[in-house]
């Protein structure tokens with residue numbers, strides 16, 4: 001697979017072309033394009049600066065928490081905790097999502113309300129339970145780091161400021177791609193041996209017998225909508241997207257997570273309340289819990305032991321850790 005970077009005026013987009021090595025035939029990419037904001041075309045220098053900042057604990061009040069403390073590369077940029085932990089062991093109310101393929105997100109966060117990755121960067125830094133640092137304090141601190149100040153001058157032609165911080169971290173996030181799973185090779189690259197018989201049966205179940213692809217739609221295994229999957233009859237304190245517009249039809253709606261790398265990203269759901277994929281299947285097979293906003297497509301089903309195993313094997317075939325080459 002080849003990646004081509006095409007730049008049109010201010011807008012650049014990465015397109016993927018599938019190349020058949022034998023015949024060098026080219027067909028159109030099955031993946032959506034990453035659209036870069038007009039004011040933030042990607043460059044290698046920005047990505048590298050963003051990577052340094054992402055792993056830098058000085059972005060927190062007590063110099064102990066980096067973005068990467070909650071988004072660890074080896075766990076597909078999640079943290080294996082039910083809810084994430086920030087400075088001084090303070091707990092957030094939600095599970096840290098994977099940020100692989102973040103460049104495809106039409107909106108950011110479980111409430112599907114922040115428009116760009118650029119705008120999201122500031123949120124964890126200032127949040128009391130995450131990094132707890134005001135942007136003013138942060139900039140005072142980071143301007144004293146010669147490497148950051150020099151990079152800001154040479155890449156952006158300005159002092160290290162909020163623009164430099166947000167543009168470089170989000171450029172790094174857009175570079176985090178994971179699209180080379182066994183499923184990608186089987187389904188999009190026509191390699192019929194890439195998945196085992198059991199994984200193929202699991203895919204048929206997932207997409208034909210059951211209704212999973214209604215919401216976890218390939219190629220990204222999400223439609224990115226915020227929906228209620230019947231996790232609870234009473235959502236308690238965290239009512240999801242409801243908090244954005246106070247609209248009661250939004251209670252219990254959370255952005256549908258991608259299922260790529262799902263075997264690496266346990267525990268599951270916005271609050272990390274489900275520990276394993278077996279338990280996730282138990283949730284769906286009973287048709288979820290009753291809630292007025294529960295999506296009507298979620299209905300009970302039964303699976304034989306073999307079918308359950310096939311489905312789990314299929315989900316495992318959505319794993320692609322090739323991105324880890326940059327972190328070993």
Ligand code: HEC
Pocket residue numbers: 054059065066067068069070071084085086087092094095096097098099102105107108109110111117120121122124125129130131169173
């Ligand atoms: C204390 C742990 C913690 C830290 C530190 C942290 N995050 Fe997160 N991150 C989370 C949690 C929890 C969420 C989910 C929040 C929500 O949706 O309400 C999240 C969500 C995100 C998302 C949204 C992903 C999606 O699918 O919508 C992005 C992007 C992100 N974080 C990037 C960052 C960056 C960049 C930093 C550093 C500036 C950072 N995070 C620091 C825990 C953390």
Ligand code: HEC
Pocket residue numbers: 210211212213214215216226227228229231254255256257258259262265267268269270271277280281284295297298
């Ligand atoms: C109506 C839309 C919808 C359908 C249909 C659906 N899901 Fe989901 N799924 C969601 C939503 C929304 C969430 C996140 C809920 C939350 O965070 O509270 C989710 C979460 C998940 C998660 C956890 C993801 C994570 O990273 O935490 C898994 C695994 C999952 N679904 C698998 C399935 C399977 C398997 C099926 C088919 C049996 C299915 N889903 C059908 C909407 C749906």
